[in-house]
Amino acid sequence: MYKQKVFINCSDADCLSKLKISSFFKMFQDAAVFDCESLHIGKSYGQEHNLMWVVSRAYVEFDRLPDYQETVEIMTYPHKTMRIIYPRYAKIIDKNGKAIIKLVSIWALIDAKTRNIADVSLDIPYQKFDDDLPLPKKINIDAPLTFKESNIIKYTDCDVNGHMNNTCYIEYILNVFDSDFYKKHQIQSLHIEYMHEVKEKEKLDLYINSLDTTSYIVGKVDDKVVFASQLKYKEI
Numbered sequence: 717m718y719k720q721k722v723f724i725n726c727s728d729a730d731c732l733s734k735l736k737i738s739s740f741f742k743m744f745q746d747a748a749v750f751d752c753e754s755l756h757i758g759k760s761y762g763q764e765h766n767l768m769w770v771v772s773r774a775y776v777e778f779d780r781l782p783d784y785q786e787t788v789e790i791m792t793y794p795h796k797t798m799r800i801i802y803p804r805y806a807k808i809i810d811k812n813g814k815a816i817i818k819l820v821s822i823w824a825l826i827d828a829k830t831r832n833i834a835d836v837s838l839d840i841p842y843q844k845f846d847d848d849l850p851l852p853k854k855i856n857i858d859a860p861l862t863f864k865e866s867n868i869i870k871y872t873d874c875d876v877n878g879h880m881n882n883t884c885y886i887e888y889i890l891n892v893f894d895s896d897f898y899k900k901h902q903i904q905s906l907h908i909e910y911m912h913e914v915k916e917k918e919k920l921d922l923y924i925n926s927l928d929t930t931s932y933i934v935g936k937v938d939d940k941v942v943f944a945s946q947l948k949y950k951e952i
Contacts, residue, residue, distance in 0.1 A: 717792070722790050723787050724782050724783065724785060731895050732898060732899065737776075737781070737906060740781075744821075767826065768877050769825060770823065770824055771823050773822045773851075774822075775820050777817070778906075786810075792806040793842065795844060801823075805820050815847065820849040855945070859932065864923060864933075866922070869914055869920055879914060882910060885945075892922060892933055902951075904948045905946075905948045908946075909944045911941055912942040914935075914937055920937055922934070923935075929948060929949055930947070931949075932945065
């Protein structure tokens with residue numbers, strides 16, 4: 717398990733002085749990297765075996781978002797490996813010891829050259845807690861989707877693996893709505909399924925369907941679905 721105290725800086729917060737959800741994903745990503753390094757399955761392991769870690773699904777529940785200049789603790793830990801499926805959990809704990817954000821994710825190792833899932837099963841020390849969320853399932857969208865906007869993937873969207881970083885997907889999802897929406901709504905959960913990697917200079921088309929307190933946002937490149945997501949929220 718990896719734990720770290722985190723101070724919510726100006727760059728982490730949004731115009732409402734709350735932690736940006738995309739900033740939380742960045743914190744989680746960094747914490748997961750540190751934990752992998754401590755377990756000796758990080759950068760050196762990947763380079764030696766020509767492998768890369770990628771996240772395929774994530775589901776987050778929000779009790780509340782930390783305030784600007786609040787100090788919280790992030791913790792992350794793996795669950796038991798399911799052959800080639802690697803569950804990983806994370807929580808944000810406030811000063812009162814309450815888990816105000818809970819995340820569950822599914823990771824995999826892929827071949828750095830072929831980009832195919834590697835048939836590798838690592839025996840990783842794991843932990844389990846009673847309040848852990850169930851593993852995220854496939855997102856099924858039956859409702860029709862409406863085109864929202866197109867975005868060209870830029871240099872700053874991409875990471876060390878040569879594709880758009882998983883946290884940037886979150887930013888594109890959240891930016892489908894403007895600040896007026898977030899002034900009137902509180903995000904209760906975010907569910908995302910990463911299907912295909914997206915490269916620099918590719919055109920990402922976003923589609924949306926909203927009904928009551930749920931929105932589905934889907935990303936496509938050349939008509940191929942590269943991610944699907946679900947946002948649930950309530951009026952405030």
